[in-house]
Amino acid sequence: MPTWHYSTDIAEKNPEKTAKAMMWDAPISPKEATELARVIRGMKLTEAKAYLERVIKMEEPVPYRRYHGKVAHKRGLADKHGIPMGRYPVKAAKYFLKLLKNVEANAEFKGLEVEKLKIVHIASHKGMTIKRWMPRAFGRATPEFERRTHLEVIVEEVE
Template sequence: MIMMGKLKYKIQVNPEKTARAMGRNIPISRKHAREICKSINGMKLDEAIKFLEDVIAMRRPVLFRRHCKKVGHRKGKLGWPAGRYPVKAAKAILKILQHAKANAEYKGLNTEKLRIKHISTNKGITIKRYMPRAFGRATPKFQETVHIQVILEEYH
């Protein structure tokens, strides 16, 4: 039997002024999740939601700064040439942001004055599958998952 530890938040914050949300074992790319989280960290919540909706509609690219090898350039003055439209990861992170916003609303925080204090990704479990092939062989078909944690705080 495998014992799983409790996944804790990376930073400790004042619970009266913050709201948190976490998504575990989300089947999206770790690289895409990292680049999106890096892009929206520190943004106001409404701006981040608008940014992710634009990424899903393929109107605005996510800048790929670390994982940018063989990534096509995007037009426009973005400050960095390489970018992509990771739609699946953007949908998953948008859902987590909406959960964090609902948690803030439940706590009585002003949802119009929220900003993303902390957002990070961690490696989740790898779902291992094998696809049978010819002559008795098998090809591995591994699916990676990601843990995402968000902390929103009220600014003045």
């Protein structure tokens, strides 16, 4: 059996003030997850949840800094984030919101105050790829790859 661990040891340095959560094999794009994690890293937990809900409603786009090839410009992104390219990764935002609700429940169980929680570490890693082949005409086949992503988040109570 594989052993799963976090990619950082922030939580072990101060376990009384931190809470953490993981999600393995989420069926979302690793590129969308990377861009979304970059935006909400460093936010307060409550404002990150509000931001993700706005992304799900397609009210606020996510800036694409690394994977921005052929990505359209969105109004207001350059003023707020300094980069005009962005998209609305709704499916990825739903999974991130689920992860943040999970870490919030973990923090409440440990007795931490939810209003003081700040995201100190959030990361996404490529998971496995499920490979399927769809038969086509004349004996050919088209690949259908389903990519999975591992997500992890650590929040810390700040004063």
